[in-house]
Every structure is written in C-alpha cells, then in structure tokens.
Amino acid sequence: MASDQQDPDALRVYFSEELRRTRQRAKLSQAQFANALGCTPQWICQLEKADKTVSEQTALDLDTYFKTDGSDQDDGHFHRIYTAIRRAGRHRVLLPGFNAYLRHESKATSIRCFAAQVVPGLLQTEDYTRGTMDQSEPAETLDARTAGRIDRQAILTRDKPPETMFVLDESVLRRPVGGQKTMIDQIEHLICAAQSPHIQVRIMPFHRITPVALVGGMILLSFEKEGDLLYFETGCVGQLVDREDAVFKAGVHFITMVGEALSQAESIEFMIQARETYL
Structure with missing residues (x-):
C-alpha cells in the first residue's frame, strides 16, 4: 500500500478496489457474489464504491470466502486493510x-x-x-x-x-x-x-x-x-x-x-x- 493510503479515506478506496479485483478474478458477478455471501447486490456495490463503512466482520467474512493468506488466523488480506483503516482513523482524530x-x-x-x-x-x-x-x-x-x-x-x-x-x-x-x-x-x-x-x-x-x-x-x-x-x-x-x-x-x-x-x-x-x- 502506498504511503498516501495512511489516510483512512484512501484506505477505504483501496479496500473497495481490492474487493472488486478479487471478485472479478474469481469470475463472479456482484449478484453471484452477493448470493454466495447471503447479502444483497446493492450492499456489494456500496462496498466496491467505498460508500459503506467497512466492519471487522465484513473483512473476516471476505477473507474466509476467498481464503486469503492468513485467513485461518484472522489475519487475512482484507482484515489487514481493515486494521490499517482503523489505525489511520484513530490518528486522524487525535489531538x-x-x-x-x-x-x-x-x-x-x-x-x-x-x-x-x-x-x-x-x-x-x-x-x-x-x-x-x-x-x-x-x-x-x-x-x-x-x-x-x-x-x-x-x-x-x-x-x-x-x-x-x-x-x-x-x-x-x-x-x-x-x-x-x-x-x-x-x-x-x-x-x-x-x-x-x-x-x-x-x-x-x-x-x-x-x-x-x-x-x-x-x-x-x-x-x-x-x-x-x-x-x-x-x-x-x-x-x-x-x-x-x-x-x-x-x-x-x-x-x-x-x-x-x-x-x-x-x-x-x-x-x-x-x-x-x-x-
């Protein structure tokens, strides 16, 4: 991740881009992916546009579904980005x-x-x-x-x-x-x-x-x-x-x-x- 992505907004965009890229590599449409996760295509669309706040559970679910590196220890690719978003968000609001x-x-x-x-x-x-x-x-x-x-x-x-x-x-x-x-x-x-x-x-x-x-x-x-x-x-x-x-x-x-x-x-x-x- 680039240094400018220490901005939480940039990190959220990075998360959405990685999600879209990973879904497309798996050759899944938004509707197919939503059906597999048990959510709506609109929800997936919001995540991929960075219009929705990323939760820790969402990151964990994505890692589990895509079997990203470290997902078996709750330290997969999407959870690591989520952690960076959370950390950057804290720094932004500090005195x-x-x-x-x-x-x-x-x-x-x-x-x-x-x-x-x-x-x-x-x-x-x-x-x-x-x-x-x-x-x-x-x-x-x-x-x-x-x-x-x-x-x-x-x-x-x-x-x-x-x-x-x-x-x-x-x-x-x-x-x-x-x-x-x-x-x-x-x-x-x-x-x-x-x-x-x-x-x-x-x-x-x-x-x-x-x-x-x-x-x-x-x-x-x-x-x-x-x-x-x-x-x-x-x-x-x-x-x-x-x-x-x-x-x-x-x-x-x-x-x-x-x-x-x-x-x-x-x-x-x-x-x-x-x-x-x-x-």
Missing part, C-alpha cells in the same frame, strides 16, 4: 501533538499523571470515554477515539507493565460525566485499579489547596535508557517537552502534589464514599 506522545507512552517504564478535570484515558471505562466526547461528531469518529483510548490501556496489563501513579483532583469524581450509572462504574473501575500492585491512585481533595495543582493536568514519562518526558495540553494542542529543566520542575511539582494528596488507603475509602453519592 495535535498527542500522536507523538503515544509513541513514547508504550515504551515508558514509569508513568506519573495529574488529572485536574477528567479521569485519565488509561483509567477510563468505555462509557466514560464516550461521555467526555462531543456527541455531535460523526459516529465513526467517536468509535475511533473510543477504541484508541481503550486499546492504550493494554500497557497496564502486559507482562511488564509500567509503574504508574495517578493523582486525581476531587473534581474528577464529582463531575458526572456520562450520567449516574457511568460514574458508578467508572469509580468502581478506579477502586479496582488502585488495588493493582503496579498502579497507585491518589485523590487530591478540595480542601487541600496546592498552587501547583491549579495550573492543570500533566503526564511524566520515564524510560529505562532515555531521559524523562513531560506532556501537557493547552487549548486544542498537546505538547511533548524534553527540556531537562522543565521536566525536572514538573517532577518536583508532582512530588508536591503526591505529598498533599490522600494516601492510597485514604483515597480508596474516599472513592468508595464518592461512588455512594451516585447510588
């Missing part, structure tokens, strides 16, 4: 600057995060994730953003997960993102995460006024052989900083916030009480 951050997050050995507004993406439930988004956006955009955010969480359960510490402002628990049930499930998820040996969740209650915590959220990444990085967002742009003085200062601020936050045990109890306010 400018965040894609650079993601390339480093997966390699970090330690993640320290202060969240001043909402639950950090690594700890969000799917419903909460959707609740943070602008519902006027196209469904495909919302699906791509949600899938991307949830997929990131795999680093927390891999064989060697990073050591993570999250300091959450109390407002994160009080802001009813997604409604009552979503918040109950989200806080329960936070409580479970806080009991993991590799994850610490600390709450910064309202009555502990710490000036450095009023500036806004930030994330600090540490690596085995590279210098630390600082990530923060301003307006509609994310910024990744590697200047040693800025990263060091942010690290000092984070230590200050941890000192002012509740202990792990106190934070879990605080979250339990916060969850009860939504019952």
Whole structure:
C-alpha cells in the first residue's frame, strides 16, 4: 500500500478496489457474489464504491470466502486493510501533538499523571470515554477515539507493565460525566485499579489547596535508557517537552502534589464514599 493510503479515506478506496479485483478474478458477478455471501447486490456495490463503512466482520467474512493468506488466523488480506483503516482513523482524530506522545507512552517504564478535570484515558471505562466526547461528531469518529483510548490501556496489563501513579483532583469524581450509572462504574473501575500492585491512585481533595495543582493536568514519562518526558495540553494542542529543566520542575511539582494528596488507603475509602453519592 502506498504511503498516501495512511489516510483512512484512501484506505477505504483501496479496500473497495481490492474487493472488486478479487471478485472479478474469481469470475463472479456482484449478484453471484452477493448470493454466495447471503447479502444483497446493492450492499456489494456500496462496498466496491467505498460508500459503506467497512466492519471487522465484513473483512473476516471476505477473507474466509476467498481464503486469503492468513485467513485461518484472522489475519487475512482484507482484515489487514481493515486494521490499517482503523489505525489511520484513530490518528486522524487525535489531538495535535498527542500522536507523538503515544509513541513514547508504550515504551515508558514509569508513568506519573495529574488529572485536574477528567479521569485519565488509561483509567477510563468505555462509557466514560464516550461521555467526555462531543456527541455531535460523526459516529465513526467517536468509535475511533473510543477504541484508541481503550486499546492504550493494554500497557497496564502486559507482562511488564509500567509503574504508574495517578493523582486525581476531587473534581474528577464529582463531575458526572456520562450520567449516574457511568460514574458508578467508572469509580468502581478506579477502586479496582488502585488495588493493582503496579498502579497507585491518589485523590487530591478540595480542601487541600496546592498552587501547583491549579495550573492543570500533566503526564511524566520515564524510560529505562532515555531521559524523562513531560506532556501537557493547552487549548486544542498537546505538547511533548524534553527540556531537562522543565521536566525536572514538573517532577518536583508532582512530588508536591503526591505529598498533599490522600494516601492510597485514604483515597480508596474516599472513592468508595464518592461512588455512594451516585447510588
């Protein structure tokens, strides 16, 4: 696939062209192919014109029917194109600057995060994730953003997960993102995460006024052989900083916030009480 096909629209066109080419090689008309798959010729026509969103099941069905290379392991030709479409779609909807951050997050050995507004993406439930988004956006955009955010969480359960510490402002628990049930499930998820040996969740209650915590959220990444990085967002742009003085200062601020936050045990109890306010 050409490099310009990293655009999800171009990839969808590529998918449709490959489908039409493969069908014609098999000497099948659209009507014959539709009959074999148990769908309508109109549906096949829409796929071949790139007028229809490609689903994962469609890609798998096509690979199975045509017995493409890797189809027996759900990694056939059409599924690989589908995966590329999905990946490219996520990149398109990312906040400018965040894609650079993601390339480093997966390699970090330690993640320290202060969240001043909402639950950090690594700890969000799917419903909460959707609740943070602008519902006027196209469904495909919302699906791509949600899938991307949830997929990131795999680093927390891999064989060697990073050591993570999250300091959450109390407002994160009080802001009813997604409604009552979503918040109950989200806080329960936070409580479970806080009991993991590799994850610490600390709450910064309202009555502990710490000036450095009023500036806004930030994330600090540490690596085995590279210098630390600082990530923060301003307006509609994310910024990744590697200047040693800025990263060091942010690290000092984070230590200050941890000192002012509740202990792990106190934070879990605080979250339990916060969850009860939504019952």
